[in-house]
Amino acid sequence: MTNLKKPLTILLAGIIFSTAAINLSGCSKRRKPKNENPVSATIPETELLKDGHSVWKENTKIRAALESNDFVSVKTMALARINSNPEDPQAYYFLGKSQIGMGELLNGTRSFEAAISLQPRNEGYKTAYAQAMDLLAKSAISLGVPSEAVETYEKLLKSGYNQEETEKKLGDAYVKTFESILESGSPNEAESMIRAAAGKYPEQETIKIRLAEHLLDSDRLMEADRILRGLNNTHPNNASAVAAYGKLIHKIGDTEKAKQMLVRALQIDPANDKANNLKAIIEASMPKVSLAQAPEYSMSLEEILENLKLYEKNGNVNDEKRALEILTERFPNETWAVLDLSIVCEKLSEYDSATKYAEEFLALEPESQKGQLHYAKCLYQKGFFEKGLEIIGELEQSYPNKNELMSEKGQIFARMGNFEGARALWNEVLNNDPDYSETLFNFAQLEMELGNHEQSGAYFEKAIRLEPFNNKYRYFAGLNLIQSGNKNEAHNLWRASIATLNNEDPYAARIVRALGDEGRQEVVSQPQIIESEVIIPAHVINETPADTEAEYSRALGFARAGKFNAAIETFRSLLSHNPSNFNALMNLGKVYTATNRQAQASAIYLKALKLNPQNIHALRALANGYADIGMHSLAYQISNQVKSANPNETEGFPVYNRIIEKNDPRAIEPITKAFLEEGLMSEAMAIVQSTLAQQPENNLMNLLQGDIYKQMGRYDKAAEAYRLAQSREPQTPLPYIRMGDLFAQAKETKNAAAEYTRALNTSFIDPDNMFEIADRFVNIGYNNSASGVWNRLKTMNLNNLQLKKLEVKLGETLSVEQTKIK
Structure with missing residues (x-):
């Protein structure tokens, strides 16, 4: 055992212990290491004597100090023990306990590693080590670096310790990492990360639910449906999965089924946040017209x-449904009406009702092929794909409209994830009839779900040309434009249909909601913000009693309590399904102002002002936001306009005694990035172009211009801007990193790797840039390149934070001899 008799510094600095190599489960069968201490983990202290000293007495002193939280004394005694006997595992264990108690989490983890190396079979040491790793991960989350927590939990998971609980914590860490990347303005990077996590841990519900919610927020309903339907089948008692699926069902229009799922979720967990959020959404829905009040009862x-002809012609689907319900009740011999009622319910996404009426119709007319195909459609909408295919298979020989049959069969294939099968069927339909609009729409939706926005747009354009008043086609065509970064074009597309929109059509109603006040044929004045007395923290929030949404009230409560992060998250959640909520925007802006995030606040105030351009509170808030961040020319313009138009309303506006034309150069980047995060593309571009007009050699503006084009999906223009920045500052890494990110987003990983390598070879590369590049190599699958960067970092002069980050990346403990620390 001579090779274990080394000084403490050599032991801690020279022995690198990998968590993956430590079996925390205690169940692994392996050969006994040559130098393993054979003493059992359960040996009584009273029997253990070394060098004539009583370990029992020393342990009693140390345990007493631990119980009284005297960690300094514990550390002193433990180090003395180690100096006298470097083979004493319990001394390292006590040292680790003291270090954890003193908040030295990394050092504590190392000490437990040393104890385990001397006595690998001691379950107590392994448990202490695992608990220390857990604390490290929690610390990373609290410090706002959840990605480090992911790496820590993954190592702990590989070790075999407390698998189920560790995997749940890992799922939560992945979700927090996703939120962090999303908040940084990188939705594509965030989605790639959460998708990879879902593939790596297919049984982790938390990750899958968050991925599905992200897809739902961006209206990629088909994939969200597949994920949530699967989760509800495999984990029927997961309240969050049930509530998330209920939210999807409600979004597609089946309020009754969404209510049923809400009841289920609340029965499982009455306090579940997602379930209570769904409850607030459903309660905010408009109540349906009572059948007893319908005029058809006396007709x-x-x-x-x-009336039915009129309702169908005008797209009044809800009125059509109501009239058919009355007709089938009063005139039961009109069996055709039962099928029509089922078809209308399917249009409204009320699939349970549609299926019920289809079955009633087939009981009356079992030979109806139209009824059978419609029944198959209802079944696949509910997830019964095999049954739907079976019915279609029975119809293939005799059904007169082969294109309709193949179109529906393709839908089933697409929902099952068999995209190639769907494409083959739909291509056959279009070969038979190039103007088959429903198949053009199906192709467009599939390409949109897969992120092929240009191809999707071409299909949408053809479908709308054939059916210019089809609001479903127009709505999803707009969503495709938004997802590709062309929000203004989407709004132009929707505005073009305003004159023909009817709120009774569910897709027309979605267009109206998406446009906000622009989509309303009558101007609805926004309620004014009521100014309140400035008392901390009430000065942050001004509420309007008219706004009674449960989620809005929760957000206000969080803000008043000083829980600003929770307030921001809740306001954001509310705005995700009601983006034209003026009060929510104003109060979210005030929370950002209170937390000194003026750029974000200004972007939010600008969005509020676009909803209500004359609102004096929004004008004042935006002017002050611009002034606080240093965008003085913009603040001056607003103040001067208000002074000219409403001289009695200038109180509280920033005062300028002369025309201000220059802005603080330090304000340009944060305000532009804030506008980008909020989708204010034209405003972001206006700032960049205005600055370039005055400072054409400003390379930062070229990079920001590239970022805007990239988010808009104009990759050619983005590349042009980044290449110009590279030519102007060839020894700066940022232009190459940006160009690499552009290639990575376009799935051109080889070119991305080449750009990241060029960035590494620039003269002004620093350790922080190198960490970023290594992470990007990992993201595109170039793990060897990432390892090369980390090994190069080992030779550099790192500060303490960088050193700790490198240790996490390498899974090693780095000594002073291995790297120089500032």
Whole structure:
């Protein structure tokens, strides 16, 4: 055992212990290491004597100090023990306990590693080590670096310790990392990360739920449906999965089924946040018209039929449904109406009702092929794909409209994830009839779900040309433009249909909601913000009693309590499904102002002002936001306009005694990035172009211009801007990193890797840049290149934070001899 008799510094600095190599489960069968201490973990202290000293007495002193939280004394005694006997595992264990108690988490973890190396079978040491790793991960989350927590939990998971609980914590850490990347303005990077995590840990519900929610927020309903439907089948008692699926069902229009899922979720967990959020969404929905009040109850059959023609012509789907319900009740011999009622319910996404009426119709007319195909459609909408395919298979020989049959069969394939099968069927339909609009729309939706926005747009354009008043086609075409970064084009597309929109059509209603006040045929004045007395923290929030949404109230409560992060998250959640909520925008801006995030606040105030351009509170808040961040020319313009138009309303506005034309150069980057995060593309571009007009050699502006083009999906223009920045500052790494990111987003990993390598070879590369590049190499699958960067970092002069980050990346403990620390 001579090779274990080394000084403490050599032991801690020279022995690198990998967590993956430590079996924390205690179940692994392996050969006994040559130098393993054979003493059992359960040996009584009273029997253990070394060098004539009583370990029992020393342990009693140390345990007493531990119980009284005297960690300094514990550390002193433990170090003395180690100096006298470097083979004493319990001394390292006590040292680790003292270090954890003193907040030295990394050192404590190392000490437990040393104890385990001397006595690998001691379960107590392994448990202490695992608990220390858990604390390290929690510390990373609290410090705002959840990605480091992910790496720590993954190592702990590989070790075999407390698998189920560790995997749950790992899932939560992945979700927090996703949120962090999303908040940084990198939605594509965030989605790639959470997708990879879902593939790596397919049984982790938390990760899958968050991925599905992200897809739902961006209206990629088909994939979200596949994920959430699967989770509800495999984990029927997960309240969050049930509530998330209920939210999807509600979004596609089936309020009744969403209510059923809400009841289920609340029965499982009454306090579940997602379930209570769904409850607030459902309660905010408009109540349906009572059938007892419907005029059709006193009409003849002929009059009802006339009404039905009118409702169908005008797209009044809810009125059409109501009239059909009354018709089938009053005139049961009109069996065709039962099928029509099922078809209308399917249009409204009320799939349970649609299926029920289809079954009633087939009981009356079992040979109806139209009824059978519609029944198959209802079944696949509910997830019964095999049954739907079976019915279609039985119809293939005799159904008169082969294109309709293949179109529906393709839908089933697409929902099952068999995209190639769907494409083959739809291509056959278009070969038979190039103007088959429903198949063009199906192709467009599939390409949009897969992120192929240019191809999707071409299909949408053809479908809309064939059916210019189809609000479903127009709505999803706009979503495709938004997802590709062309929000203004989407709004232009939607605005073009305002004159023909009918709120009774569910997709028309979605267009109106998406446009906000622009989409309303009548101007609805926004409620003004009520100014309140300035008392901390109430000065942050001004509320309007008219806004009674449960989520809005929760957000206000968080802000008043000083829980600003929770307030921001809740306001954001509310705005995700009601982006035209003026009060929510104003109060979110005030929370950002209170937390000294003026750039974000200004972007939010600008969004509020675009909803209500004359609102004096929004004007004042935006002017002050611009002034606080240093965008003085913009603040001056607003103040001067208010002074000219409403001289009695200038109180509280920033005062300028002369025309201000220059802005603080330090304000340009944060305000532009804030505008980008909020989708204010034209405003971001205006700032960049205005600055370039005055400072054409400003390379930062070239990079920001490239970032804007990239987010808009104009990759050619983005590349042009980044290449110009490279030519102007060839020894700066940022232009090459940006160019690499552009290639990575376009899935050109080889070119991305080449750009990252060029960045590494620039003269002004620093350790922080290198960490970023290594992470990017990992993201594109170039793990060897990432390892090369980390090994190069070992030779550099790092500060303490950088050293700790490198230790986490390498899974090693680095000594003073291995790297120089500032």
